Amino acid sequence: MKTLRKLVSAIMATTLFFTSAINVTAAQPNTTNDVKVATSTANSEFRGAWFSTVYNRDWLSSASIGVQQQKNDYINKVDKLKAAGFNSVIFQIRSMGDGLYPSKYVTWSKYLTGTAGNNPGYDPLAFALQEAQKRDLEFHAWFNPFRISADPNFNVNDYISKLPSSSPLKQHPEWIVKYSGTSTYHWLNLGIPEARQYVIDTIMEVVENYDIDGIHMDDYFYPYPVYAANDSKVDFPDNEAFTKYKGSFTNKADWRRNNVNTFVKELAAKIRAKKPSVKIGISPFGIWKNSKNEGGAGTNGISSYYDLYVDSKAFINNEWIDYIVPQIYWSMSYSIADYDVLVDWWSQQVAGKNVQLYIGQAAYKINAGGSDTAWTNSQEIINQIKYNRKNSNVKGSVFYSASDILANKLGVYDALKNDLYKSPASTPQMPWKQPANEGPKVPTNVKISSFTADKVTPQKLNTIINFNGVVTGAKNPQYRYSINDGSGWQVLQGYSSNSAFKWIPNAKGNYKIRLEVREKGSPNQYDDMKEIYYVIKGLYSVTIDPGHGGSDMGAISMYNDYEKHINLPIALTVRDILESRGLDVHMTRVGDEYVTLEDRVKFANSLKTDIFVSIHNNSFSKEEVNGIESFYFKSSVKGKELAEKVQKSLIEQTNANNRGAKVGDYYVLRHTNMPAILIEGGFLSNKAELAKLKTKAYQDKLSYAIAYGILDYFNVNREDVNRDSKIDLKDLAAVSAKYNTKRGDSSWSNASDVNNDNVVDLYDLVLISKQMK
Ligand SMILES: [Zn+2]
Known part of the structure; x- marks a missing residue:
């Protein structure tokens, strides 16, 4: 939660700066390497x-x-x-x-x-x-x-x-x-x-x-x-x-x-x-x-x-x-x-x-x-x-x-004009001052006839996203823009006559942007209000590599089960979980196809993803051997850290035999340019483990464990972005079906307009999973 809050405040600062500043480029913090970017206090x-x-x-x-x-x-x-x-x-x-x-x-x-x-x-x-x-x-x-x-x-x-x-x-x-x-x-x-x-x-x-x-x-x-x-x-x-x-x-x-x-x-x-x-x-x-x-x-x-x-x-x-x-x-x-x-x-x-x-x-x-x-x-x-500015409690x-x-x-x-106050600042936000729909409302004719946003698919970090509202029934309409990342509403642009709003997200996540309008002098908090939902992706990127595929079966069990068919569903669910937490996920394969090791590595290296995770299952000549192990490249400190986090999570979730996180000299570990690991989820050669590996329930367990380990490595919360209710992602298939129906709901038409990248909308998921229960 801590990390997220820091990220959010970083967004606020950048965004505020952008809306009022002239030298935009100078103000954009570099988030690619350090997400906990410190922004100048002078922006707010x-x-x-x-x-x-x-x-x-x-x-x-x-x-x-x-x-x-x-x-x-x-x-x-x-x-x-x-x-x-x-x-x-x-x-x-x-x-x-x-x-x-x-x-x-x-x-x-x-x-x-x-x-x-x-x-x-x-x-x-x-x-x-x-x-x-x-x-x-x-x-x-x-x-x-x-x-x-x-x-x-x-x-x-x-x-x-x-x-x-x-x-x-x-x-x-x-x-x-x-x-x-x-x-x-x-x-x-x-x-x-x-x-x-x-x-x-x-x-x-x-x-x-x-x-x-x-x-x-x-x-x-x-x-x-x-x-x-x-x-x-x-x-x-x-x-x-x-x-x-x-x-x-x-x-x-x-x-x-x-x-x-x-x-x-x-x-x-x-x-x-x-x-x-x-x-x-x-x-x-x-x-x-x-x-x-x-x-x-x-x-x-x-x-x-x-x-x-x-x-x-x-x-x-x-x-x-x-x-x-x-x-x-x-x-x-x-x-x-x-x-x-x-x-x-x-x-x-x-x-x-x-x-x-x-x-x-x-x-x-x-x-x-x-x-x-x-x-x-x-x-x-x-x-x-200058002394005030050294103290973050002085606003x-x-x-x-x-x-x-x-x-x-x-x-x-x-001195103020040319130096201390030279770069414009907005007044600091007071998150606690933003109650949602409170107070008795005086009816007015003021209506938002349209609220639009740029269609950027997928919505990327540090992309300018333009919002615009059109209002009817007001002589002197005032517009206010707020944002919610799941931890509460914050005003980004207080009531003004400016109907447009620019937003540069610099943290991944799931956001709602709210436009409130009112006639100038209206006693209401707002006369009309509409929201747009955005998923911002790309803070962290991951290559998921389901082992083998196509003509390459991988390990084969005594009952003729192929490793490639177990690796893939585990990997796809890892992808779903990570995406639902806002990460960018790239798959070396999504179907039963043959991909060379060289191509897998090239794929990840050209995308420059933050990590590479290869998902395999094991086999050995002695039937009694069982358990889970994770490999990393010998000189990679970050790879070791990732392998240890994932291994720890795998054992916690499954209680399987812990074969440890260790050095492994695999092609995909040797040739990738980022921290890379190779996971062996279990032994097809062990009857008991094979029986489990063939079930959806155990595959999901492994998927969760791998995803959680990756989230731990990035210090991203395992729960979905600060939501009040937990989503049971095992219901994902059922929920997805309903979700598509839900998308037809006209009240969400804006949301589906801007969110057409098939990323599951977590707000809807919460809504639907509540309805289902
Ligand atoms: Zn394998």
Whole structure:
């Protein structure tokens, strides 16, 4: 299974690269010699920038510039990010209890027009999203969920009066608390369950109304501590809520952490039930806990756990989120909170979890002064990216913030564009985000009228296969392509207006390619869906050589049984089993015909198959001699290995007398250019063994044993490619008959179109064998 998974990820990387890259040939890994090919991590990498709208930081540059200029400003910025190789934007749509979109729950942001509650005359969220989609940039909607204001002159009554009348907060101003010291915040009280639910509803409004790729929250749920004039920490004013809602909690800090956890957990459940494709991301403060004794990284800063009540590790461990972006805003030489120490620590936390790790990079610190002089050198952030890439658990970066990158401080924008981000990358796939047919579906008229693929027979490794979908009933159809190798669906091309898809398989196997289509903005996972089945052959190739044939009988038993007639059916079944596992199999003969030894060897050598397996049965003058033996050429290390694997498997399956794997000086071993073995399956001169060898059951046993030994040698799983049910290939003949009928089934017409090479379709086999039982 391990091998297969590695292979699949290799495919993903190549394919992704192909669909977006220009220099295709350079990206194709050589799979002929090493199947566990390492592909560059840069082909799939999250490359994001935070677009902060609070205080008009990254967008829009000023509230007073007018709508057209606001739009141009954004277009200009996303164009530049796209040109530098970015593939994602994280766009702040609520910073201060407000919104950049029309809402039932919150008021218009003052950063749009200069005045809270004023309608800017267009929907900035819809606009920003659309422009991102046009550029194939992932769009994550960023919320500061609980902050209402950071303005000391904030007036609660004024704020409440501007809320839409449909907003529950309008009836509950008591959900807002004032947290004041030398600075002043107004904050929604997370301790009140109804207030948390209100925030969830406000986020779900966006999830439901917009075709966003993700929702995103950053480091604070509770505010950063406020200090009094005497430098003492002011406690967040939630005593009343604590008394009322503490339940079994005795410690207020634990209760607050639980409030944050409950919020994240409930929000995730809502989003996953409603729109499972939406990614959920959180960008916590870069330090969870300091102390190594408590599992921290040994740093010395403030910590999200104690100072912000954010147990970011719990988000990962419970997989409430799909990605995490710790803000590691320190240099690699900053001893208090060392960048590389923290990257290593976070990478350990996500290991084995369905949560991807991207690093929050401090672009705002580049040459910005401050005590850490490392930031005066452009190499600091460049080295950080390079450091990330050495760690396979780090799947990308998000820069804070967009304008700091676009300003090309110390040439960092250029360094990304011309070097680090030069070859395009897609955002990393999240296999767990691809549920098949889930969620209640809203009926639409959108239909796939045709879904076609190149007819390449047989489908070979590293061949470009073109897929194309045609859709009716949609004004603005969006297409998404996914692949399943048996271990689950993975999106290879997210929803876009591109109806075509190119795939270069670089691992053999049995695949389904799925096309999903939907009208842009459709609430459905898809409006219509079709699948094409592909068998990709050729990762490993085998020559199977059934001994003797035609005028050459081979050994002849005392009852006049010919060896050639026993060798052939065993060999043919070996072929069937190996092909069903996706190997390329070539036969030196498939009928009762005479082939010279020289021709057998030439055949294999010209095909350059990976191995050569000659199948024979034995005879000896002494009747009592019996058992199985396998031969290899004396100087062939790989041949020896193959013979030993096959011999071992033969004895395990048959319990026959083990005559061992040994050196044999046979023509076909001597003259073949690849690891070669010759198997003697049993003695026709031994009565008992002969009786068995003549039965189909024992022949099949030998076939399985030989095939399994070969699969072991290639480190390919014996079971058929990761399927959930085992297929009893002894039923192959019966199944094949049904299979041919099945092929007439119109719902599989595409499958039979592209799969006309007589390779048995394993998906169908599973289906049919289940029906037969
Ligand atoms: Zn023979």
